[in-house]
Amino acid sequence: MISASACESLDRMFMHSLQSTFTTPEGERVALTRLAQSLPDAGAQMVVLMIASHTFRLVMALHFPQADDALHILAPGSQAAEASQVLRDQMSERGNMCCGMVNREIGRFFAHTGMSTPHIIDSRSGPFMTALPHAYASHWRVTIDARLHIDASLCMHNRTPMDFEWHADAQQEVTGELEFF
Amino acid sequence: MFVAGLLLAGLPLWFLVWRLKNQLRSCRAQAAALRSECHSADECDALRAEIDGLRAAGQAAATEWQARTSALAAEHDQALQSVMRQASEVVGASQDSAHEVAGAIRDLYGIEMTFERWHADMTVLLAHNRGMHAKNEEFSLIVRQMVMVALNASIESARAGASGRGFGIVANEMRSLSARAEALSMDYRRTLYENDLITTTTFQDMQAGGRMILGAVRGLELTHRKGTEATALPLECA
Amino acid sequence: MAQILVVDDSSTVRNEVGGFLQRSGLTVAYAVDGKDGLSKLAADPSVKLVVCDVNMPHMDGLTMAEKVRSELRNSAIHIVMLTTENAPAMKERGKAAGIKGWIVKPFNGPAVLATFKKLAGVA
Numbered sequence: 001m002i003s004a005s006a007c008e009s010l011d012r013m014f015m016h017s018l019q020s021t022f023t024t025p026e027g028e029r030v031a032l033t034r035l036a037q038s039l040p041d042a043g044a045q046m047v048v049l050m051i052a053s054h055t056f057r058l059v060m061a062l063h064f065p066q067a068d069d070a071l072h073i074l075a076p077g078s079q080a081a082e083a084s085q086v087l088r089d090q091m092s093e094r095g096n097m098c099c100g101m102v103n104r105e106i107g108r109f110f111a112h113t114g115m116s117t118p119h120i121i122d123s124r125s126g127p128f129m130t131a132l133p134h135a136y137a138s139h140w141r142v143t144i145d146a147r148l149h150i151d152a153s154l155c156m157h158n159r160t161p162m163d164f165e166w167h168a169d170a171q172q173e174v175t176g177e178l179e180f181f
Numbered sequence: 182m183f184v185a186g187l188l189l190a191g192l193p194l195w196f197l198v199w200r201l202k203n204q205l206r207s208c209r210a211q212a213a214a215l216r217s218e219c220h221s222a223d224e225c226d227a228l229r230a231e232i233d234g235l236r237a238a239g240q241a242a243a244t245e246w247q248a249r250t251s252a253l254a255a256e257h258d259q260a261l262q263s264v265m266r267q268a269s270e271v272v273g274a275s276q277d278s279a280h281e282v283a284g285a286i287r288d289l290y291g292i293e294m295t296f297e298r299w300h301a302d303m304t305v306l307l308a309h310n311r312g313m314h315a316k317n318e319e320f321s322l323i324v325r326q327m328v329m330v331a332l333n334a335s336i337e338s339a340r341a342g343a344s345g346r347g348f349g350i351v352a353n354e355m356r357s358l359s360a361r362a363e364a365l366s367m368d369y370r371r372t373l374y375e376n377d378l379i380t381t382t383t384f385q386d387m388q389a390g391g392r393m394i395l396g397a398v399r400g401l402e403l404t405h406r407k408g409t410e411a412t413a414l415p416l417e418c419a
Numbered sequence: 420m421a422q423i424l425v426v427d428d429s430s431t432v433r434n435e436v437g438g439f440l441q442r443s444g445l446t447v448a449y450a451v452d453g454k455d456g457l458s459k460l461a462a463d464p465s466v467k468l469v470v471c472d473v474n475m476p477h478m479d480g481l482t483m484a485e486k487v488r489s490e491l492r493n494s495a496i497h498i499v500m501l502t503t504e505n506a507p508a509m510k511e512r513g514k515a516a517g518i519k520g521w522i523v524k525p526f527n528g529p530a531v532l533a534t535f536k537k538l539a540g541v542a
Contacts, residue, residue, distance in 0.1 A: 116388040
């Protein structure tokens with residue numbers, strides 16, 4: 001059983017992390033639209049990551065089109081010869097950062113969590129995400145610009161009742177700065 | 182004159198009498214004082230005797246108190262020695278346990294090798310999945326070619342007319358089989374994509390779960406280290 | 420001979436961090452995980468600063484930091500973690516392993532360049 005508050009909190013966390021991971025080419029905040037299910041483009045690939053605890057597992061997937069636009073926007077200046085590998089690396093790292101942010105925030109409520117490394121598979125595997133056991137799933141479209149959008153999905157499967165509340169403005173996170181020991 | 186003379190002659194007498202009276206009064210007072218002194222002297226004796234008695238009792242009490250204090254000090258030392266011994270034994274036992282816990286934690290860290298093995302196993306499984314995709318693609322190509330061949334066969338049998346009727350039946354059967362094979366290939370492809378997701382999420386569950394376990398082990402190790410440092414401090418008593 | 424070793428399984432991060440440091444005048448070497456990092460450090464004792472991810476296959480960054488102290492017996496090298504993780508228990512373990520600092524991704528080169536140069540022994 002997962003409470004409405006926990007579902008809304010997961011959505012807020014996911015939206016916050018997507019907007020922190022992606023910006024428009026002008027450096028502006030990206031627009032997010034909720035979808036009934038993710039609708040990746042033909043030929044797209046998805047990067048899958050997971051956060052696991054004793055009591056839950058959270059699957060996250062980001063779908064990237066295999067288009068030149070994706071490469072130009074996500075990895076400007078990269079060489080055409082290595083385009084495919086560069087795009088895969090970019091996908092993996094963006095997924096890692098997005099999932100990492102959710103992992104940090106959910107870690108405020110659950111003492112022990114672990115995060116997987118990113119894995120890339122064909123987006124045609126995407127529809128089967130909700131065929132796995134889950135208590136809550138949500139799907140979003142991240143509009144980078146007119147040429148590029150990225151569909152993102154979140155799927156929570158919990159083994160014990162889950163209830164917590166999270167708000168972005170209540171959290172103070174400092175990224176990029178060196179904390180000295 | 183006579184009266185004056187009488188008064189003058191009586192004055193010294195009166196003075197003498199006054200002095201004698203004073204002396205008498207003084208003597209009486211002294212006598213009274215002496216009498217009271219004589220009374221206090223009894224008391225003094227009694228008091229003296231009492232004081233002596235009290236002094237003796239006090240000395241006896243002091244002696245007893247000293248004896249008790251010495252006995253208490255001896256008991257205290259003994260008790261303290263006993264507590265120190267027990268504390269040392271407990272510290273020693275906890276240090277022994279700490280060694281065992283340290284060993285258990287080291288063994289738990291060996292789980293990292295298990296996770297590496299799982300990682301390698303899952304990499305093989307994912308590669309195997311990719312191999313199945315490739316084989317299915319090859320099968321799909323063959324099926325598409327079968328469909329084309331069956332279609333061509335149908336066309337040729339129609340051209341052959343009556344003599345091609347038997348061939349046409351075979352061609353139709355081939356087309357039917359090819360269509361079924363194509364449907365099966367597409368279904369199998371979907372199953373492979375589902376398999377990819379299940380394999381990936383299973384692997385990631387193991388990987389993330391493993392990292393969670395290692396994180397908990399690290400927390401345990403830190404707690405254990407702090408405990409070991411605390412028990413390593415020397416026991417002191419003032 | 421490198422001043423800084425960048426250790427991350429993501430080539431994107433290696434290129435981003437290493438590229439920035441190289442453009443800033445530092446010499447950089449690279450490793451893809453903790454095991455690779457250890458062998459690169461053993462081979463090149465000139466490295467003064469290691470910038471290292473935590474979650475990597477084969478050997479994670481904290482284990483690598485511990486082994487730098489215990490197996491390579493190098494207590495002079497400065498190790499800074501660059502990771503998505505921020506858990507207090509993980510930072511405690513990092514402190515116990517003697518790491519110098521912690522950065523939560525994304526990497527902000529200009530914010531840390533002066534400190535990195537100092538740690539790398541460059542004025």
